Amino acid sequence: MATARKADKPYHHGDLRAALIAAAEAELIGKGIDAFSLRGAARRAGVSHAAPAHHFKDAMALLDALAAAGFARLTATMKEEQAAAGADRKAQLVAAGVGYVRFALDNPELLQLMFGTSRRKSDDPELGRNADAAFSVLVNGVGMIRGRDAFTGEAGWRDVAACWSMVHGYAQLAIAGKMEFVTGLEFTRQRDLIEDLVRRALPEKAPL
CATH class of the missing domain: 1.10.10 (Arc Repressor Mutant, subunit A)
Structure with a gap:
């Protein structure tokens, strides 16, 4: 045989x-x-x-899958921080922001893949679902504080944009070494600053 x-x-x-x-x-x-x-x-x-x-089918399809996995990990990191935070509504939003930055600083190359413009626009359904799930953590955090009615107009979405811009911008600047006062600091020493910035992004009263 x-x-x-x-x-x-x-x-x-x-x-x-x-x-x-x-x-x-x-x-x-x-x-x-x-x-x-x-x-x-x-x-x-x-x-x-x-x-x-x-x-x-090609390298871009594999990168789409990697980006989708990245968004799933981002969501998990934000929720992990929320689980350790107090039940206070603002504490939950602040924790989500801290988790966002922690993930970004731990995974700078992956973050660039997830949000960079060097990759073609994807219609991969898993990537879309996972990206939406990560975004919804911030949206839900704002909604808990402002109320769901805030999203019937622009106010709620502006609050989301402020919080997202704050944490994403902080992460990108820190990764690029553009903020010398945090460059090289352990994340535990940055945590208080990040928490303060998220609180500043969402003041007690929404602007008129």
Whole structure:
């Protein structure tokens, strides 16, 4: 009986998709988005260069999946901070902001992928759902304080924009080393500042 050729054997991997997404993050961190390649991710995952085709049609599809995973992790980090915060409504929003910055500072390359303009606009449904879920944490935080009626007009959305701009802007400036007074500081030493900034972004009374 002839022995089957190795190439004819079915390909096996515990979770090829998850392995490729993890490898893609390592590739992104190691080479940056401009030098990112599907072959490089496959190599890091220890699979053949053809293996990614089982799940991703091209490098951009793999990056979409990585960005989707990033938004899921962002949501989880914000909710983790909220779980440790007090029940006070404003404390919950502040905690979400702290979680946002913590995720960003821990994952600068991933943050750039998630929000950068160097990647084509995606219609990937998982990416859309996960991005919306992360955004909703901030929206719900504002809604708890201002009331859901605030979103019937512009006031609530302006509050969301203020909080989002504050935490995202802080994170980007800190990552770029543009705020010398926080550069190099451990996150625990930045926490009080971030909390204060979120409170400033949403004053007790909404502006007229």
